[in-house]
Amino acid sequence: MSIKQILDIASTGMAAQRLRVQLIAANIANSETTRTKEGGPYRRKDAVFASKDLGFAGALANAGVRIAGVKTSQEPFLTRFEPGHPDADPDGVVSYPNVNPVEEMVNLTEASRAYEANIAVVRAAKAMATSALDILRVQ
Amino acid sequence: MFDITSGNKMIQTMDQALTLASKRQAFIASNLANLDTPGYRTKDFSFEGALKSAVEGQISPTSLTTTHAMHLQGSTSSSLPASTDALKPNAERNDGNDVNLDRENMLLSRTQGAYQNASTLIQVELRKLYLLIREASAH
Numbered sequence: 001m002s003i004k005q006i007l008d009i010a011s012t013g014m015a016a017q018r019l020r021v022q023l024i025a026a027n028i029a030n031s032e033t034t035r036t037k038e039g040g041p042y043r044r045k046d047a048v049f050a051s052k053d054l055g056f057a058g059a060l061a062n063a064g065v066r067i068a069g070v071k072t073s074q075e076p077f078l079t080r081f082e083p084g085h086p087d088a089d090p091d092g093v094v095s096y097p098n099v100n101p102v103e104e105m106v107n108l109t110e111a112s113r114a115y116e117a118n119i120a121v122v123r124a125a126k127a128m129a130t131s132a133l134d135i136l137r138v139q
Numbered sequence: 140m141f142d143i144t145s146g147n148k149m150i151q152t153m154d155q156a157l158t159l160a161s162k163r164q165a166f167i168a169s170n171l172a173n174l175d176t177p178g179y180r181t182k183d184f185s186f187e188g189a190l191k192s193a194v195e196g197q198i199s200p201t202s203l204t205t206t207h208a209m210h211l212q213g214s215t216s217s218s219l220p221a222s223t224d225a226l227k228p229n230a231e232r233n234d235g236n237d238v239n240l241d242r243e244n245m246l247l248s249r250t251q252g253a254y255q256n257a258s259t260l261i262q263v264e265l266r267k268l269y270l271l272i273r274e275a276s277a278h
Contacts, residue, residue: 002161006168013172020175049176056165059184063169065176110175117171117240121164124251128161131258138262138269 005063006125008054012064013118019067020047020111024104031099034087042097044073073098149264155193156257159186163250170238177234186253
């Protein structure tokens with residue numbers, strides 16, 4: 001039944017984009033965090049997408065999407081001169097997370113648009129199922 | 140006794156159209172779910188071409204062997220055309236992904252429209268049959 005396939009595919013897309021938004025939320029929340037469990041300031045996290053086999057035959061074999069992994073950014077930290085800060089180095093320089101709020105906002109918009117696109121697919125599939133059921137209503 | 144619906148060309152053709160439209164919707168769902176998957180290529184097939192070959196296949200079907208006059212012929216299930224050729228004009232992004240959000244959104248609503256058209260046409264045919272039966276039984 002292809003309507004179910006459509007919903008399965010769209011739900012993998014929604015789950016992947018939602019996890020991406022979660023990571024963006026973590027990045028924005030930790031944009032000033034200078035202490036982490038691993039030591040040092042927080043590092044920006046990003047989702048890596050990969051197509052996923054949902055067991056459908058033929059050309060739809062790799063139709064879904066999954067998060068292949070979470071990439072921790074190795075870009076250099078932002079530095080600010082704050083001699084009074086408890087985490088400042090001997091020169092009075094504090095390393096702040098390599099989170100760029102503008103970049104995060106752009107990614108957030110992109111993720112929410114992609115999520116909406118998957119919602120539109122679900123809505124279309126629902127309308128199609130309804131119109132197929134309407135065939136039964138002959139009178 | 141003959142099968143009142145499978146003898147009807149309109150219902151048969153629209154049946155194929157419904158199947159193909161929902162299959163195409165699954166491809167569109169896959170494209171939208173993989174909007175951010177690096178290296179993903181847009182999957183699609185020609186709806187018109189697939190419907191045409193399905194209808195042509197119907198005229199000379201690879202018929203089932205019937206050993207009795209009462210056996211149903213069984214409709215030939217149209218197998219999905221496997222071609223998922225890359226779309227030529229699509230500009231590929233830096234990550235090797237060539238999904239175009241606007242194109243997929245447009246196809247999403249167009250395919251939904253095609254599905255609803257087909258289901259309405261089936262309904263109209265069935266309503267005709269219903270009216271015919273009602274008229275006949277009234278006398």
